[in-house]
Amino acid sequence: MNPEAQQDVSVSQRIRMMFYMMKPNETSFQILEEVPDYVKQATPFFISLMLLELVISWILKGKPPGRLDDALTSISAGVFSRLPSLFSRSIELTTYIYVWENYRLINLPWDSPWTWYLTFLGVDFGYYWFHRMAHECCLLIEFYSTDKVLSLNCPGREIKEVNIMWAGHQTHHSSEDYNLSTALRQSVLQIYTSWMFYSPLALFIPPSVYAVHLQFNLLYQFWIHTEVINNLGPLELIINTPSHHRVHHGRNRYCIDKNYAGVLIIWDRIFGTFEAENEKVVYGLTHPINTFEPFQVQFHHLVYIWTTFWATPGFFNKFSVIFKGPGWGPGKPRLGLSEEIPEVTGKEVPFSSSVSHLLKIYAVVQFALMLAFYEETFADKAALSQATLLLRVCFIILTLTSIGFLLDQRPKAAVLETFRCLVFLMLYRIGHLKPLIPSLSFAFEVTWVAQWLNVCLWLRL
Template sequence: MGSAAGGPRATTPGQQLRALFYVVPPGESSFRTLEEVPDYVEKSIPFFIAFIVLEFAVSWVQKRKLSGRINDGISSLSLGILSRLPDVLFRSVDLISYIYVWNNYRLFELPWDSPWTWYLTFLGVDFAYYWFHRISHGGNLLCYLDTAKNRTTSCYWKVNILWAAHQVHHSSEDYNLFTALRQSVLQKYTSWMFNLPMALFIPPSVFAVHLQFNLLYQFWIHTEVVTNIGPLEWILNTPSHHRVHHGRNPYCIDKNYGGTLIIWDRIFGTFEAEDAKVVYGLTHPVNSFEPILLQLRPLAHIWNTFWATPGFCNKLSVLFKGPGWGPGKPRLGLPEEIPVITGKEVPFNPRVPAYLNCYAVVHFAVIMELYIDLLATVTVLSQGTILLRIFFIILSLTSFGFLMENRPKAGILEIIRCSVFLGVYKLGYLRNQLSLLDCAYEVLFSLCAAFWGIQVMKRITSSKDKHP
C-alpha cells in the first residue's frame, strides 16, 4: 500500500503478534487514510513460520508425532503463495470495489478515529464473511425432519461455481497451521460483493484493517493442539469449532461458517459442536499436491460437465446447484453417492525417497525467500522482472507438486526449472534479492540440474533395457 505521505505506518512485533488474535485495540489500529494502513498479513509471515514450528514441537510432546506431512505442508504453502501472487500485480479486488462504492455512492461518513466505528466494522466484516462463507458452501432453502435428534434441521445446498473456488481450502486431509495458508486464487473475486454495503458509510482505511485482522485470526484456529478455550467457545470461533467445519463426517458438513465469531452460527442455526473424531478433507479427495491442478481442476470439471449436459436450464443447474447434481437428481445429488466415513480413511501419501523430502524442503525455502523479497521490492522492480519472478515461482511450486507425488516426469521438470533459474540468474534478474547467497545458489542449482540429468538418463536407459 504505497503512500505519498511516506508509506504505511510501521508496526511493532508486539502489535503484529496481537494482530493474529485480533487484540489490537482501536487506538493502535485506526488510520486516517488507506495508504497509512500497514500490510499486517505480509508482516505476519515470520510469525506464521514461528507458530508452525511451535505447533510441530507441541504436537510431538503431546502425541509423539508431527502435526502433519511434509508433502501436504508444502502443498498448502504453495497454494498460499499462489493465492497471493495476483496481489503483487494488482490491488486487491476487495479494496478496488470498496473504494469505488465509497467514492461514488456513500451515504454518510462515520469518523475514522471513533472506537464505535472500529467495533461496528469488526462486526460488519465478520457478519459479511459469515454469509459469504455460508453461500460458498450453501444456504438454508429447505428443511427436513432429523428423526435421529427429533428436531427440524436446515437442509444445505451448495452453489457449485462458488464451491469450486472455496473447496481448495478444504482439500487438505491434514488439519494444522499449514492448512490455514491453503487458499484459493479465485475466491477473492466472488467475496468482494458481500462487503460493499459497508462502503456506504465506513471509511476504506477502517475496512482495510478489519479485512486483514479477520483473515489473520483464522490462522491460529487451524490446529489440533488446542482442544478447548473454556467460556470463550460460546463467542469466538475456536480450533474446536473450526475442526468441525473442515470435517467430512456427516455431522460436520456445512457447519460453523464463522470467521472470528461463532455467534452468527448460533443465531442462524449452523452451529455444531465437536463430537466424534473428525475426518478432514473433501468427500471426494483430489489426491494431488500439484497447486495449479488443485486450484483449477474443480473449474475444469464444471466446464466439461456444463458442455456435456443437454438443455440450457440443466447447464445453469450445473453452475448453481450442488456439485453432486445431475439431470434427474435432487439439488444436492444422491446421498448414496457420498462415500461413507468409517474413521479408517488413509490420507493420500505417495511413498518417496527420504532425500526427495529434504530436497523439496531446501528448495521450497529458496522459493520462500524469493517470494518474500518480491513482496518487499515490488515497488522498485520493472513489470518484466516481476512477471519473470512470478513465472519462476509458479514453475517451482508446480515442480514441487510433481516431486511430492514422485511422478515420472518430475526429473525433467526439475531440469527445466534449474536451467531457468540459472538462465535468469545469469541475466541478472535474481541477483538483487539473493546477493548474499547468489554464488551458493548458482552452485546449488547447477548441481541439481546435473543430478536430475543423471536420474533422467538412468530412467531412459532402464526403460530401454526392459523394452529392447
Template sequence: MSMLQNTDPLTGTRRLFYAVTPNETSFATVDEVPDYIIEAFPYFMGAMLLELIVSVIEGKQDERYSLADTIGSITAGAFMIAVSAMVRGFEVVAYAAINKHYSFVTLPWDSPWTWILAFLGLDFMYYWFHRLAHEVNMLWAFHQVHHSSEEYNLSTALRQSVFQRYTSWVFYTVLALALPASAIYVHVQFNTLYQFWIHTRIIKSLGPLEYILNTPSHHRVHHGRNRYCIDKNYAGTLIIWDRLFGTFEAEQEEEVVYGLVHPIQTFDPIQTQLCHMQWMWQQFWLQQGIFNKLCVIFKGPGWEPGKPRLGNIEDIPDIKYPMPKYRTQIAGWCQVYVTIHFALNIMVMDMYGSKYDMHTALGAMIGISFLIYSFTCVGALCDVKSYAPVLELIRCVMVLSMDAYITRSMPDYAAVYYYHLILLRVAFGLSTLIWIPQVLINGKKKVE
C-alpha cells in the same frame, strides 16, 4: 513488499488473535493501512514451528503433519499473496468509490463505534460469503482449495485460492455504503488473521468462549468430511451467526476426517487450484438443457437433476476415522532437497516482491510465471512424478541463466542482493549436478 517486516513480537502475536484496539488500527485513508497479512508471515511460521514441536512431544507429528502437504499449503498461500498484490488496488478503489458517491451516511473513521460496526459488519458479510462459497458450485470451485488438504494444522490455514479474492470483495462492498474504506480493509485483514490460529488440533476447547467465538473445535467440524460436518460452521470470528442461521454443529466424540469428500490426491499446485473448475466444466457440457447447465454453475456441488439444491446428504460417503491419506514415498535425500529449494523459492519470492514496483509489466509477468513454475516443480517432486527430474533441471539452468543476466544488466540490483545471489549460485549449481545424471540415467523413472 517484503514479507519480512519489522513488527515487535507482542504486537505481531496480538494481531493473530484480533487483540487490537480501535485506536491503533483506525486510519483516515486506505493508503495508511498496513499490509497486516504480509507482516504476519514470520508469526505464521513461528506458530507452525511451535505446533510441530508440541506434536513431536505428544508423539503425533506423523498424524498431524506431512512435509509434502505442508509445502503444498504454504505454496497456495504464496500464490494468494502474489495475486493479492494485484487485486488490492482494485478492491480498495471500489470501496472508496462506493463510500464517496453512494453512501447514505458518513461515519467518522476515528470513532470506536465505527470500528466496532466495521468488525461486526465484516464478520456478518464474511459468514454469508463463506456459506455461499460452499453452496454455489462456481464459488466452491475457488474455495475447495482451502479444504483440499487431508491434514489439519496451522499450515492448512495458508492453503488459499488465487481466485477467491476476486469474488469475496464484492460481498463487502455493501459495507461501503456507511463505513469508510480504510475500516473495511482493516477488518478484512484481521478477520483473515484470526482464522489462522483456529486451524489446529492441539487446542481442544476454550470453555465458555465456545458459545461466542469461532474456535479450533468449531472449525475442525467445518473442515471435516464426516457426514455430520458437511456444510457446517461458516463463521469467521464469531460463531453466533451459525447459531442464528442454523448452520452450527458442535464437535462430536467421533474423530473428524479432514479434506474433500472426493480427495484430489496430488501436490501439484496448479491442479489443486483448477481441479474443480475442470470437473464443473465437464459436468456443464454433459447436462441436457440450458436450465440444467446453469444449475451446475449456481446450485451446490452435490446437485444432480432431480435432487435438492445442495444434493442429498445420503450421497456423502459415511466415512469413519481413520482413513488412508495421500502420502507419497519420497526418498530422504529428496525430502531434504525439496525443503531447501522450497525455502529458496520463498526467499526469491520475497526478494522479487520487495522490488515489485521496479518491475515492468512484462518483467512482473515473467517473474510471477517463473515462481509458479518453480512451485510446480516442487509439487512434481512431492508427487514423485517421472518427469520431475527434467522439470527441475530446466529450472536450475533457468535460475543460473537469470543470475548471469541480472549480474551483467542490473548491477545495482545485484549489489543489493549480493549474498543472496551467491547463495543461489551455489545451491542451483550443485543442484544442476544432481539432476543431470538423474535425467540421463533415470529420466523416465520416478525419483527413488
C-alpha cells in the same frame, strides 16, 4: 494498503493482531494508503507458530502435526493466492472503493471506536454468509440424461450452495491434514466472489477501516487451524475456536455444512449451523484430489464445472450447473441428495508422496529458495518493472509446479525440473537472483548443478 507503513507496527502489536486483539486507536487510519499490510508483516509469525506447533505436537503426541508433502502444498497455495497482488489492488478493495465513492449513503467517522467495532461485526457477518454460500452439503454427483445416468467422478467435488463459489473455496478444504499450514492453503479464485458480501458496508464505512478488519479477520483464522488446542472453556460460546473449526473441515456426516464462522461463532448459533466437536474428525474433501500439484489444487473443480457444463443437456440445465449446487442434476433437488454423502469409516489413509527422503529434502531446499525469492519480490515490487515482476511470478509458479510434479512422481517431473533449473541459472546470470554471500557465487552455481544432477539420478533419468 501500504507495506511501507510496517515500521509503525510494534512486535507486540504484530503478535496481538494474529488474535484480533488490537485496539481501535492503534488501527484507525484516515486514508487507505496509511493502512499497513498486516498480512505481509505476519509472515514471520506464521513460520514461528508453525514451528511451535511442531514442537508441541511432538511433545504431546510423539509425532508431527501433519505430513511434509501436504504442508508444502498448503504453503504453495498460499504463495499462489498472493501473487496477483503484485500487479494490482485486490478486487475486494477495488469494488469496495468504487461503491464508497459513488453510492455511499453516510460517512461514518474513521476515527470513532464505534465505527471500528461496527466494521468488526460487519466484516465478520459478511464472511459468515460468503462462507455459507460457498458451502452446503457434500454429496456424490450424478447427472441424469433423458435415457441414462451419466456419472461424473470428479475428485474433490462437494455439494455446495453455489457451485461456482465452491470452486473458489474448495482449495482450502483439500488438505487431509489439519494444522497451521492448512490455514495458508488459500484459493486464488475466492476473492472474485467474496467481495459481493462486503460491498454493502461501503455504503457507510470508510475503505481505510474496512481494509484493517478484512486483514484481521483473515489473520485470526490462522491460529484456529490446529489440533494441539482442545477446549477453551467459556470462550467456546462466543468465538470461533480450533475445536469449532475442526468440525468445519471435517468430512464426517455430522460435520457437513457446519461452523462457517470467521471470528464469532455466534453467527452459527443464531442461524442454526453450529455443531460441537464430538467424534474424531476426518479431514479433507469427501472425494480427495490425491495430488500435490498446485494447478490441480487450485483449479480442479473449475475444470469439473466446465466438463459438467458441456455434458449436461439443455440450456437452463447448463445454467444451473454453474449457479446451483454441484450435487444438482436434472431431476434432483437444488443441493442434491444428502444420503449420497460418503460415510467416514475412520480407516481413511491420507494421500502421501512415495518419493524418497532425499528427494523430499531436495524439494524442501528448492521450496525454501523459492520463498526467499518470493519475499524479495514483494519487498522490491515498487522498484521493479511490470515485465520483471511477470518474469519473477512465472518462475515462482514454475517452481511450485515442478515441486508438485516431483512429489506426485509425474512422468515429466525430471524434464520440468531440468527446465526450471536452467531458468534459475539464467535468472541468476542476468542478476535477478543473488547468493546470500556474493563471494560464493561460483560455489553457488556448482552446488545448483550438482543438486539438479542428483534429482535426475533419483528419478532414474
